Amino acid sequence: MLNLGNTFNICCFLDNNNYASIYHQNEAILAADALDTLSCNAGNAFSALQQYYDKQPDWLFGHLGYDLKNETFNSLQSLHPDHINFPDLFFFRPRFIMQLEQGRVRIGGWNLDHAGAALIYDQCAAMPVSHSAHRSAPASAAYLDKEAYLESVRALQRHILRGDCYEVNFCRENYITDAVVNPLTLFQRLNTLSPAPFAAYYRVNDKYLVCSSPERFVQKKGPLVISQPIKGTIRREEDAAADAFNRLALQQNSKERAENVMVVDLVRNDLSHTASPGSVKVTELFGIYSFAHVHHMISTVTAIPEAGVPFTEIIRQAFPMGSMTGAPKLRVLQLIEEYEKSRRGLFSGALGYITPEGDFDFNVVIRSILYNEENRYLSFPTGSAITYYADPGKEWEECLLKAASMKKILE
DSSP states (O other): OHHHHTTSSEEEEEEOTTOOOTTOOOSEEEEEEEEEEEEEOTTSHHHHHHHHHHHSOOOEEEEEOGGGHHHHSTTOOOOSOOSSOOOSEEEEEEEEEEEEETTEEEEEETTOOHHHHHHHHHHHHHSOSSOOOOOOOOOOEESSOHHHHHHHHHHHHHHHHHTSOSEEEEEEOEEESSOOOOHHHHHHHHHHHSOOTEEEEEEETTEEEEEEEOOEEEEEETTEEEEEOEEEEEEOOSSHHHHHHHHHHHHHOHHHHHHHHHHHHHHHHHHHTTBOTTOOEEEEEEEEEEOSSEEEEEEEEEEOBOTTOOHHHHHHHHOSOGGGSEESHHHHHHHHHHHOOSOOTTTTSEEEEEOTTSOEEEEOOOSEEEEETTTTEEEOOEEEEEOTTOOHHHHHHHHHHHHHHHHHHHO
């Protein structure tokens, strides 16, 4: 499916890697070959998306870039460099979709009959399984060196001490110039090393996203909206007893629980703007979920939107997601712009789809490699949550550790 999708200039492949969840709807889904597209930057992007959908209610796949913050909070701006250059918002209407579920594949598309679907299946079956090799990328650099990073963290902690904010997600872009890579190979490596329930391969002409995200931003299915923020992480251990100990330690860690409940409160507030009174609920608090290399603390917040609320307004009110910003949201967005040195772009935005019925499902774009084939620029940002009690040196080490896992994919 993935190799077939990549033969088109625009495609989106989403893979849940067989993670069990009552909210998952497909094991994998491929959308490819754009019939038409919507591309715009912050300003009136959400209203443009609603109009695009209303004109032809159909499957739409695409992304919401982090810098749409400048539309959700019109006092904000983005002045830092961006060398990947995804538009702030991009969606496409695919010519065909393949949905894999329980060993079966469903194929549908615009004016696609049984013979057309069979042809797509045959084309998929004939695709080679292997991916091409690529030249190893040159050594990476970053916009913030160690001293600049440590000073920025200390400055953010001074803001917290003054009461400007409680917690802020602070990111540092790692980048490689003159990188010649095969994005399909990168996705295969990343998805093998770190399988995740919101993994994605996304191509928009010469721009690529290779994503191993464990986090759902927001989903709407029928009358129910859910958001599942992640705050709280501890590494897995090979020894079963040590791994169980770490899992329990995470569940009982007061610092991690405080950060998690903070983002839960933020999500509750975000969803309340479009929810029926009294419908916002925390259906799971401090759930511990296991992944290939880490355990995560994940909470689930649900809401029922008021009748007649456009689906784009539900998304707009929740964007950008609290787990990648902090609290209070407006102030931390200002601080992120002040202290980070490059534009996040698609990183810490969202990728997903909208159904013909107006339902949707979006991930959080983290643990990702972004690549611009035209200018040979490759980016893999990393970050962490800064609180007053955070140790700047340990936060630096966490960024290096996250970056090291991405470098393994590139070697």
